[in-house]
Amino acid sequence: MAVAAAASTLRNMLVQRVGKKIVAVGRNYVAHAAEMNASADAARTSDPLIFLKPTSSYVLPPGPIVRPRGFEIQHEVELGVVIGENAVRNVSVAKAMDAVVGYVCAIDVTARNVQNVAKEKGHPWTVSKSCDTFCPISDLIPRQKLPDDVLLEKGVELYLKVNGQERQRDSTLSMVWTVPELISYVSSRMTLESGDIILTGTPSGVAYMLPGDVVEAGITNHCSITFDVQDGESSAWDEYRSSMAT
Amino acid sequence: MAVAAAASTLRNMLVQRVGKKIVAVGRNYVAHAAEMNASADAARTSDPLIFLKPTSSYVLPPGPIVRPRGFEIQHEVELGVVIGENAVRNVSVAKAMDAVVGYVCAIDVTARNVQNVAKEKGHPWTVSKSCDTFCPISDLIPRQKLPDDVLLEKGVELYLKVNGQERQRDSTLSMVWTVPELISYVSSRMTLESGDIILTGTPSGVAYMLPGDVVEAGITNHCSITFDVQDGESSAWDEYRSSMAT
Ligand SMILES: [Mg+2]
Ligand SMILES: [Mg+2]
Ligand SMILES: [Mg+2]
Numbered sequence: 106m107a108v109a110a111a112a113s114t115l116r117n118m119l120v121q122r123v124g125k126k127i128v129a130v131g132r133n134y135v136a137h138a139a140e141m142n143a144s145a146d147a148a149r150t151s152d153p154l155i156f157l158k159p160t161s162s163y164v165l166p167p168g169p170i171v172r173p174r175g176f177e178i179q180h181e182v183e184l185g186v187v188i189g190e191n192a193v194r195n196v197s198v199a200k201a202m203d204a205v206v207g208y209v210c211a212i213d214v215t216a217r218n219v220q221n222v223a224k225e226k227g228h229p230w231t232v233s234k235s236c237d238t239f240c241p242i243s244d245l246i247p248r249q250k251l252p253d254d255v256l257l258e259k260g261v262e263l264y265l266k267v268n269g270q271e272r273q274r275d276s277t278l279s280m281v282w283t284v285p286e287l288i289s290y291v292s293s294r295m296t297l298e299s300g301d302i303i304l305t306g307t308p309s310g311v312a313y314m315l316p317g318d319v320v321e322a323g324i325t326n327h328c329s330i331t332f333d334v335q336d337g338e339s340s341a342w343d344e345y346r347s348s349m350a351t
Numbered sequence: 352m353a354v355a356a357a358a359s360t361l362r363n364m365l366v367q368r369v370g371k372k373i374v375a376v377g378r379n380y381v382a383h384a385a386e387m388n389a390s391a392d393a394a395r396t397s398d399p400l401i402f403l404k405p406t407s408s409y410v411l412p413p414g415p416i417v418r419p420r421g422f423e424i425q426h427e428v429e430l431g432v433v434i435g436e437n438a439v440r441n442v443s444v445a446k447a448m449d450a451v452v453g454y455v456c457a458i459d460v461t462a463r464n465v466q467n468v469a470k471e472k473g474h475p476w477t478v479s480k481s482c483d484t485f486c487p488i489s490d491l492i493p494r495q496k497l498p499d500d501v502l503l504e505k506g507v508e509l510y511l512k513v514n515g516q517e518r519q520r521d522s523t524l525s526m527v528w529t530v531p532e533l534i535s536y537v538s539s540r541m542t543l544e545s546g547d548i549i550l551t552g553t554p555s556g557v558a559y560m561l562p563g564d565v566v567e568a569g570i571t572n573h574c575s576i577t578f579d580v581q582d583g584e585s586s587a588w589d590e591y592r593s594s595m596a597t
Contacts, residue, residue: 125371125372125405125406125407126371126372128405131475152478155477155478157404157481159371159372160371160372161371161541173540194483195587195588196587197591198587198588198591224473225473229377229402229403229475229476230475231401231402231403232398235403236540236541237440237540237541237542289587289588292588293589294483295405295407295408295481295482295483340441341441341442341444341535342538343539345443345444345535349395
């Protein structure tokens with residue numbers, strides 16, 4: 106229990122209070138890109154696809170994950186890489202792992218209908234990825250508990266279940282770009298700071314979450330998190346827009 | 352000088368240390384949308400277009416604004432709205448201004464070639480908007496110095512010059528969505544926290560910035576900021592990708 110409390114405190118302090126950004130990677134598992142009718146660049150000839158989620162989207166177990174009105178939300182279970190004490194910029198792949206203090210299991214909640222419209226129109230993905238509660242996370246798994254050689258050579262297994270039914274399960278070895286490669290790439294564009302997280306992409310099996318669902322996600326042998334799903338209420342903005350229309 | 356120092360300290364403490372996100376608004380001036388061959392929704396029938404920039408992109412005068420290799424960068428002068436002490440979620444338009452502690456003049460630096468490819472492919476805009484130094488900002492202008500009635504009824508004038516030549520100049524009254532409307536909308540999607548900034552969109556006249564350029568931006572009668580532009584160096588990631596190709 107002391108260890109669990111420490112992991113929770115580390116997550117709270119570092120990721121939730123100090124951390125300033127969540128950099129997420131799209132299409133980093135070939136099978137997931139295929140189910141999105143998109144191309145994961147398995148040949149690795151173009152840079153990783155990245156986007157931002159705000160830290161205001163963090164939510165802790167038991168949630169709820171809130172579905173905004175008019176949004177159809179899907180789960181994407183992902184390995185989150187947490188940046189440690191020192192900011193990194195332009196770090197090489199060879200030295201990238203030195204920046205890591207630990208990991209979280211996260212769900213990259215995505216409003217798929219909103220994202221699909223954004224893709225069609227060439228608009229930013231932001232709204233589809235950034236609402237409050239769109240980034241459920243676990244306690245911190247310190248890097249010592251998941252050593253580099255285990256992560257990078259043996260891999261760890263991500264899984265996600267909805268109402269007890271398995272939806273996603275794959276090894277992190279299936280990633281197109283490895284964790285050190287992602288850190289090096291992101292740090293070539295933007296400085297990674299203490300408590301920042303990189304979400305490393307989701308395996309195949311993404312599907313909708315409905316109000317009343319219970320979603321369990323985890324990293325086999327490392328952590329398990331469970332969240333309720335609820336419908337959101339009408340917002341002041343919705344009411345304002347409605348009043349404009351009349 | 353005491354006032355200037357206080358404004359600088361407020362910006363440093365609140366925006367740079369405490370603030371966690373930059374929510375930027377696209378196409379909020381009709382004339383700029385037109386020059387992008389895009390539609391600003393002058394009829395206001397769809398929600399504002401928003402995207403995120405990371406706080407790691409802040410840079411203070413005199414810069415430099417750094418142009419990454421292969422990126423063609425443009426200036427977008429914008430009014431930045433700074434959120435005060437209390438987080439806001441689902442705030443109404445009528446009460447939105449209570450969340451504001453002050454303003455900054457900012458430049459939403461944009462890699463236009465990278466953004467154009469992203470739009471074509473339906474990819475996130477993130478890389479084109481998020482590199483280090485892509486958010487030059489001024490000191491904080493406290494809300495008392497720019498009262499709500501002045502901002503919302505009289506408007507303030509944004510301008511930007513490159514090497515002394517005027518490129519952008521317009522009143523904030525030309526915005527499609529007003530400041531309180533933008534705050535209400537964004538807060539209906541994501542909680543706005545202390546030190547967060549909303550960039551409220553740019554007037555027409557955006558153009559390229561080249562190494563050696565001197566860029567001056569400001570809000571008439573309120574602030575003026577000046578930045579140098581420089582070319583960036585090759586990154587560890589660039590070298591890694593080159594070595595992969597051989
Ligand atoms: Mg994802
Ligand atoms: Mg952020
Ligand atoms: Mg802009």
